[in-house]
Amino acid sequence: MKKIILPLLLCLLLPCAALAASSAAPASTSSSVPSLNLAGLMDLLAKNKGKVIMLNFFATWCPPCQVEVPDLVAVSKKYAGKDVLIVSLSVDDDSKVVVPFMKKMNMDYPVYMAGRDITKAFQVSSIPHNVFYAKDGQRVISEPGIADTEMIEMVFKKLLEQK
Numbered sequence: 393m394k395k396i397i398l399p400l401l402l403c404l405l406l407p408c409a410a411l412a413a414s415s416a417a418p419a420s421t422s423s424s425v426p427s428l429n430l431a432g433l434m435d436l437l438a439k440n441k442g443k444v445i446m447l448n449f450f451a452t453w454c455p456p457c458q459v460e461v462p463d464l465v466a467v468s469k470k471y472a473g474k475d476v477l478i479v480s481l482s483v484d485d486d487s488k489v490v491v492p493f494m495k496k497m498n499m500d501y502p503v504y505m506a507g508r509d510i511t512k513a514f515q516v517s518s519i520p521h522n523v524f525y526a527k528d529g530q531r532v533i534s535e536p537g538i539a540d541t542e543m544i545e546m547v548f549k550k551l552l553e554q555k
Contacts, residue, residue: 425487425494428504430513436479437525443475444551445525446544449506449516451483452493456538457520461497463541467548468501475527476548481506483519526551 428436437445448464450457461480468478480503482490487505494503510516514523514534524533524547533547 425482425490425503425505427487427507428481428510429507430509433481433504433510437529440477441529442527443477444527444548445477445479446539446548447514447523447525448478448480448539449483449511449514449519449521449523450480451519452489453484454519458497460520460538460540461499463539463544465498465500466541467544470545471548475552477502479504481510483511483516524551526554528554 433447446464448460450461452458464478464480471478478501480499480501482503482505484490484505490503490505493499506516514521516536518536520538521536522533522539523531526532532551539547
C-alpha cells in the first residue's frame with residue numbers, strides 16, 4: 393500500500409506544481425515583445441482583410457533598419473485612422489533588446505518577434521524586408537531594402553484607391 397501512495401501523490405502533485413510555475417511567469421510584460429508564428433501572422437492578416445497592410449522585417453542591430461524606422465513611424469502617424477496597418481516583425485534573437493529600441497524610435501504601431509517559420513515562409517534573407525498586402529488580402533510586393541516615406545506613401549495611395 394505504501395508503495396502505491398507515494399507514486400500516486402507524485403502524480404497528483406506534479407501537475408499542480410507545473411500549473412503554479414506557469415501561472416507565476418508573466419504572460420506579456422512591457423519588458424518583452426510578443427512572439428508571432430506563421431499561423432498567428434496568417435490570422436492577423438485575415439482579421440485585417442480590407443486594410444492595406446505593410447509587414448516590415450527588421451532587427452535592432454541593422455543600420456538600414458535604424459534609418460527606415462523613423463519613416464515607418466511618420467507614415468503610421470499620417471495614416472492613423474485610415475484602412476492601413478503597419479506591423480514590424482523583429483528578427484532579433486532576444487525580445488529584451490527590442491523594447492528599448494521601440495521606445496527610442498517611438499514605434500507606436502504593432503511590433504512582434506518573428507518566428508523562424510515566418511522568415512522562412514516569406515523568404516527573408518536580408519533586412520530590412522518589406523511586404524505589402526492589398527485590401528483584398530493579396531500580397532502585392534515583397535522585397536528587401538529600405539522603404540522611405542515617399543515609397544511607402546506611394547504604395548499605400550495606390551492600394552487604397554483599389555476597390
